[in-house]
Amino acid sequence: MPGFGHIPRDYAQAVEAYDPDIPEFFNFGRDVVDRHPPEKIAITAVSEDMETVRDISFGALSALTNRFADALARLGLAPGAHVMVVMDRVPDWFTVMLGANKAGVVTVPGTTLLTGRDIAWRVQATGAQAVIVTGRHCGKVETIAAECPSLRHLIVSGGTRDGWLALDDLLAGASETPPVVRTRATDLMMVYFTSGTTSAPKLVPRDHSYALAHAATGLFWMDLRESDLHWTLTDTGWAKAAWGKLYPPLLLGARVLLYDAAERFDPAAHLAVIERFRVTSFCAPPTVYRMLAQHDLGAYDLSSIRRSLGSGEPLNPEAIRVWHAATGHFIADGYGQTEAINLIGNCVGIEIRPGAMGKPVPGFDIDVIDDDGNRLPPGEIGHIGVHLSDPWPPGLFDGYITPEGRDRRAFRNGWYYTGDTARRDADGYFWFIGRADDLILSAGYRISPFEVESALLEHPAVAESAVVAAPDPTRGHVVRAFVVLASGWEADAALVAELQAFCKAQTAPYKYPREIEFVSDLPKTVSGKIRRVALRARG
Numbered sequence: 001m002p003g004f005g006h007i008p009r010d011y012a013q014a015v016e017a018y019d020p021d022i023p024e025f026f027n028f029g030r031d032v033v034d035r036h037p038p039e040k041i042a043i044t045a046v047s048e049d050m051e052t053v054r055d056i057s058f059g060a061l062s063a064l065t066n067r068f069a070d071a072l073a074r075l076g077l078a079p080g081a082h083v084m085v086v087m088d089r090v091p092d093w094f095t096v097m098l099g100a101n102k103a104g105v106v107t108v109p110g111t112t113l114l115t116g117r118d119i120a121w122r123v124q125a126t127g128a129q130a131v132i133v134t135g136r137h138c139g140k141v142e143t144i145a146a147e148c149p150s151l152r153h154l155i156v157s158g159g160t161r162d163g164w165l166a167l168d169d170l171l172a173g174a175s176e177t178p179p180v181v182r183t184r185a186t187d188l189m190m191v192y193f194t195s196g197t198t199s200a201p202k203l204v205p206r207d208h209s210y211a212l213a214h215a216a217t218g219l220f221w222m223d224l225r226e227s228d229l230h231w232t233l234t235d236t237g238w239a240k241a242a243w244g245k246l247y248p249p250l251l252l253g254a255r256v257l258l259y260d261a262a263e264r265f266d267p268a269a270h271l272a273v274i275e276r277f278r279v280t281s282f283c284a285p286p287t288v289y290r291m292l293a294q295h296d297l298g299a300y301d302l303s304s305i306r307r308s309l310g311s312g313e314p315l316n317p318e319a320i321r322v323w324h325a326a327t328g329h330f331i332a333d334g335y336g337q338t339e340a341i342n343l344i345g346n347c348v349g350i351e352i353r354p355g356a357m358g359k360p361v362p363g364f365d366i367d368v369i370d371d372d373g374n375r376l377p378p379g380e381i382g383h384i385g386v387h388l389s390d391p392w393p394p395g396l397f398d399g400y401i402t403p404e405g406r407d408r409r410a411f412r413n414g415w416y417y418t419g420d421t422a423r424r425d426a427d428g429y430f431w432f433i434g435r436a437d438d439l440i441l442s443a444g445y446r447i448s449p450f451e452v453e454s455a456l457l458e459h460p461a462v463a464e465s466a467v468v469a470a471p472d473p474t475r476g477h478v479v480r481a482f483v484v485l486a487s488g489w490e491a492d493a494a495l496v497a498e499l500q501a502f503c504k505a506q507t508a509p510y511k512y513p514r515e516i517e518f519v520s521d522l523p524k525t526v527s528g529k530i531r532r533v534a535l536r537a538r539g
Contacts (some may be wrong), residue, residue, distance in 0.1 A: 004252060007219060007419050010349035011359065016222055018362040019125050020213065020394045026185040028211040029069075029102035032251055035399050041251060044229065045091045045258040047234045048269075050276065056091055061098070063176050068099025070178030071170040075130070075153055079104030079181050082191065083130040084123055086110045086137050086237065092167055094156040096132050097246065101189060101211075104181040108191045110138065112263075113508040120144035123151060125203060126191055132167070135159045183471035185209035191401065192239050194338040194446065201448065203401035204239075205339050211247045213341050213395030215364050218248025221334045222281065223307050231257035232287055233270070234444075235263060239338040240312065244283050254281065267295040271302070279306035285312035285444030289319040289331060297326035312444035313476050317354040333357055335384075335432070337418060339410075343386065346375035346431050357422065357430040363394050368424045375415025378426045381433050385415035438468070438532050443475040445510050449532070452479055452513060455506035459499060461489040466522050466530045470515055471473030481513035482535055484521060491518035508512040524527075 038059025130153040193201040232244020334345035346358035360366035367389035399406030440447040449467035456465040470480035503512040523534040
């Protein structure tokens with residue numbers, strides 16, 4: 001297992017000293033999980049009512065993941081095969097993700113909010129040979145399985161179901177000494193889907209080096225220690241789960257808290273979990289902090305928290321102040337992408353400036369640049385760019401997967417253009433401005449206007465649609481849709497509700513437009529493109 005004790009965490013020292021070493025061969029399951037002391041607790045899993053608490057040691061995790069790797073081999077899933085994973089926050093998720101890792105099988109994580117249609121699209125795009133889900137998602141898969149000829153196996157966690165293989169049975173019948181698969185650091189490990197504004201979700205490849213590169217995330221921004229109990233609030237299908245539940249904490253030996261909460265966020269329950277289990281490291285999207293800030297924080301003992309982290313969207317300064325008043329420390333904002341690791345953050349050893357993204361994480365050369373790749377002076381707004389170096393920046397992907405090959409249009413002029421804009425002040429702090437491509441960030445979710453517009457257009461009442469972000473005091477932004485009605489339809493409150501329900505059924509429900517405005521036409525450029533900037537200006 002890689003050792004990190006010699007690496008300074010103080011920002012100024014780390015910038016000078018940190019030189020990540022990515023070996024030719026690397027496998028997170030074998031080189032990290034299997035090499036921790038077997039008696040050390042890796043995961044503490046807590047049921048929704050907090051009555052059931054299960055501690056899982058690294059030794060137990062090693063054995064379970066070995067069994068799953070062997071089960072995959074017995075099913076005929078060879079290294080390089082893809083499996084889609086849609087699972088709740090349960091311990092089996094670790095078994096599946098890390099066991100597939102050991103087997104060299106490529107995981108395709110998906111949020112639990114996906115519909116059957118969403119799942120079908122992802123299975124078809126990756127050629128996934130298996131789908132692994134927790135029980136409540138079986139029905140979604142069954143409605144689309146016939147449309148997915150690549151599917152060979154349906155696996156259910158936490159129970160049994162006709163026509164499905166039970167994960168418990170697979171594990172019971174497998175060996176703890178599976179075939180050893182040597183994976184190169186450059187071999188494909190995971191495929192995420194991330195939304196754009198002018199196309200369907202993009203396929204983001206993540207190789208085995210990505211897991212090790214997250215050492216920088218854990219060392220410098222999260223400041224994780226072996227004594228920590230770390231809790232990241234996220235769905236298992238998002239890349240943030242890789243950040244907060246898998247790689248940084250397990251790399252650095254911190255214990256992960258897994259809370260099987262209901263889909264609807266309950267501030268009181270989450271605060272009670274922090275108090276009861278003495279969480280020391282806590283990460284949540286700004287929306288959660290805004291909701292917690294509206295609660296009576298003084299009614300809970302939050303003194304165990306050593307470090308609070310925020311990511312997913314810009315953090316509201318007011319939420320930072322309220323949290324500081326309750327805990328005595330500021331939330332350390334951080335910025336990264338599905339396509340990378342943590343890139344910019346309020347790292348250890350630098351002053352936290354409320355509202356600022358922080359400074360580039362050690363190991364990266366990041367700046368604000370113009371369209372031609374020129375570095376801009378302090379105060380000017382430009383693209384957030386990652387300078388392309390040799391060796392390649394740690395954890396940075398190398399292009400989106402497409403049927404025609406890798407799409408590398410984001411790489412130009414010697415930089416990776418993140419698609420986000422910012423300004424940098426004279427002290428080197430970055431301040432987020434917005435998405436360069438109109439991607440909507442709402443309550444920590446990344447929502448593509450194109451996907452929502454596409455769903456709306458399938459309703460017979462909709463002739464045209466355009467979607468933009470609208471400011472919201474709790475969620476940061478919500479989805480606002482402008483709709484041109486088809487002939488014969490009348491605009492009224494009933495139709496608004498019908499369109500909202502229709503969108504929830506067509507795609508993941510968090511994407512539905514919370515605001516719908518009916519218009520006679522949409523502002524367009526000469527070439528026929530919708531001018532979203534004009535729609536946003538309507539307020």
